[in-house]
Amino acid sequence: MPENSSPINSVLEQLSLSGHKKVVFCNDPDTGLKAIIAIHDTTLGPAIGGTRMWNYNSEAEALEDVLRLSKGMTYKAAITGINLGGGKAVIIGDSRKQKSEALMRSFGRFIKNLNGEFITAEDVGTTVKDMEYIRMETQHVTGVPESLGGAGNPAPYTAKGVFLGIKACVKEVFGTDMLAGRSVVVQGIGNVGEHLVELLRQENVEVYVSDINQDRLQVVASKYKAKPIDADKIFTIGADIYAPCALGATVNDKTIKTMKFAIIAGSANNQLADEQKHGQLLLEKGILYAPDYLINAGGLINCYSELTGYGKKRTIQLTENIYEATKEVIKLSKSENIPTNLAASRIAEKRIEDIKKIKSSY
Template identity: 50%
Template sequence: MQIFDYMKKYDYEQLIFCQDKESGLKGIIAIHDTTLGPALGGTRMWTYDSEEAAIEDALRLARGMTYKNAAAGLNLGGGKTVLIGDPSKDKNEEMFRAFGRYIQGLNGRYITAEDVGTTVADMDIIHEETDYVTGISPAFGSSGNPSPVTAYGVYRGMKAAAKDAFGSDSLEGKVIAVQGVGNVAYNLCKHLHEEGAKLIVTDINKKAVAKAVEQFGAKAVEPHEIYSSSCDIFAPCALGAVINDESIKQIKAKVIAGAANNQLKDQRHGDMIHELGIVYAPDYVINAGGVINVADELYGYNRERAMKRVEGIYDNISKVIEIAKRDKIPTYKAADRMAEERIEKMRRSRSQFLQNGHHILSRR
């Protein structure tokens, strides 16, 4: 991998390697873009096959966070950390404290949070060394479990997509097939049930399915049957890459709107569902509730204020649909365009500020 060529191609700002011999820390912080503000993105711990695979993952995820934060209307850039190691046996306090000192040394350019393989407890240890961390314990003034907030954002975004597909944003009487009934999806089902939607659910966890059947009167189907279920809206809330050659042939829904990350197996699948006239709510726009929620911690967490911002996911999805129609492109491309337009506007206004010599005055 030619690292500088890759960084130049997607215009990354910085790649930082963090090593601590005593604790076994092997970390990579990737900062993609700080035009809108400090880079925010979680810390992932994973057993990578190679150092190159870890670098590539950090870079790819950091760029994804730039788009996610920009599209969510946050004044934050994109970054990500990957720690090389097995989260079940390689963690120790010294590792996270050493990592916290590296973050502190960046002086606010990068703010971290939990991700795959890391927990609230790990963030609390990082917090011993730096304030540039979110998703810490509620005892420290954090927002706690983000799942209900993410679910509320998905619910709001789904209503916006429904308005475009059906002419009304009411979900009453709509048949919604929910793939996966984890924490986020369970809370989503609750909102849908309260509005009078009819639910079809599936999950490999039979207990989770039974709970949804009992509490929301949902109809249970086998995992492979969810795609071909007769429904108005398909909500992927489990694995990624579920919109693929096989599933597209079976999907009967007019809308795809769910909480899962990286729903399109490939970009061409976004083109395929667009050609079929299916309204797709791009995943990183609709599932941004969690990041909006933790970002509020940077101002001293206020749940009411955070929920108000999460409510705005309705407008964000509406805007993506508007751009898709304006530019005659699929919604997955429109989401990127919305994020890029916001970053570009800020970049122009900042350069204007610098040209006027204000930066000289501000240094005095």
Template identity: 45%
Template sequence: MATDLIDLAGHEQVVFCSDPDTGLRAIIALHSTSLGPGLGGTRFHPYESTDAALADVLRLSRAMSSKNALAGLDHGGGKAVVIGDPHRDKTPELLRAYGRFVESLGGRYVTACDVGTYVADMDVVAEETRWATGRSPERGGAGDSSVLTALGVFQGMRAVAQHVWGEATLAGRRVGIAGVGKVGARLTEHLLEDGAEVVVTDVDDAAVARLLGRHPQVRAVDDATALARLELDVFSPNALGGALDDDTVDALRARVVCGGANNQLASAETPDRLAARGVVYAPDFLVNAGGVIQVSDELHGFDMERAAGRTRAIFESTLEVLRTADAEGLTPAVAADRLAERRIASGGSTPWLPGQAGAVPEGGTPAPEVR
């Protein structure tokens, strides 16, 4: 089965990592390096099986190729998963062993934080490899990449609001956020500042409690299904992938779906199902690119103002995708895929959009050669 998954995904390289001394079991997947080194985070998750972990890392790394291309970055798609419970199995020794595997790829893969990994973890990984980003500022890094991931999702949401309702604001709109971890909590703050009403849910009761403690005006519901059934303007998945399965799509009462979770679509047919119900979907790999913009900027000598400026350009990028989809009779997911494929096929020689999120501004510092 594992070989079949690799063949179907069309990846350049898949590396299985094992270190018995520390208990490390990990998989690094490089989907494409045609635009540059594969860039993508490391997910630490208690997968039910190796095949489940492999299927996830293949999906995630493939999506990173599109995300990095749409963001205008000179990076291909890569991703890694560590199999285990991060609360129980994560140790400094295991992270250092993982860092040695990343280093062994010689710069073909650049890692960062993802679900289950944090800035402090990347600091440890970086003790063994030059190719760990998302490190703490004290270690020369950009810090928590959820800062710009949330900003990018908010800009994408503003763009969809402009496209659907004629105003680039969520003021007076009801937004349902499924998942209030690192990204979802920061997105909540952007939305409240913009004047939106926010309803949340999370499988982690403590995460909900922390958010409500800071923002008592936010309402919480039991689960994502209950959230989807509410009268919402925007449904925003911000946890693990596969949030938009058939049951959720059928239950949705929102006009817009826009969130930070990776791989939200449960199947290839989901975009058509959403379109048939009149739901406008902002492709996840387009709007959640702020995090990779942030960590990739570490390779330039990190500048938050520069990275945030590139992230705000997700607003125009999202508008362009939605307009292209309407003009060509496509779903936004297909329109975004085609634009990403066009840039990948060009080898990055031409930008894909005016005002692309990853363009180096005048006076900016180009990325170093890391091939």
């Protein structure tokens, strides 16, 4: 950092470059809470985004993560066709050791102070129970149990959207969306990953699974008759499809060089380490990439249904639209010879700009 610059200038510069509307830094010494809430865009409606609890190496790393994730939520909501903006929150800390009712309720009070501008849900490191604690302080939270009037766990809908995105890609690459006989590597078998494995195995897909939790890996592999593999073997297996369902940036300079997949389609956010560079590299290599924020939108749709009072039938209908939306992105990518992530961004940005024009005429 230049000598005459300051941390606050650096933060404001980041917000300007990424187009963010607001960032809130939360600190509560009584509970140990250190969190950041990022609101990227509210053109389509209040910003929505999960709360991630992660043991970041630095506050700068946490800020970079929340800015990128919140921008992704804007595009996810826009391309899905729902009336919500994009936001995200991160709590800095070890969710296994530092999380408590008091900490989550303190965080809920910070959300309450935003007066409905930000709505949260669960994410990596947080649970439905944590959303219950937040609900004790504010109504601006989704993904709470059905017993409390919520829509419950969004993971099955997220997995369903990814599954449909995979089918749309298989249709493009292989001429049919029948999955029987295809092979998929699922990296990360948490809540969403396991549901995806189940859906794939129901279609007689050959599934390889990998996870940092070896005990869980063996349990899930045995339950669904999947094949466990080590993390260092993922990108050398000649499977048809790679489905990243853990943390992001697994599609990078190193992994792209060794990939033998025809398709990349998973639930993880920010799968491309560098969106511009790696989207283009995948296009040049002939690997079809299903933009993450498009096909992992099932969980967001579930939260939207909770907010609007839609039932499960409508939630399923909206999630099923991901199949056609993926085909539209592929069509634009082919017609303009551009990476699929750029095609998806253009579709999302057009919707936001169109709504801005309508609002400006009010």
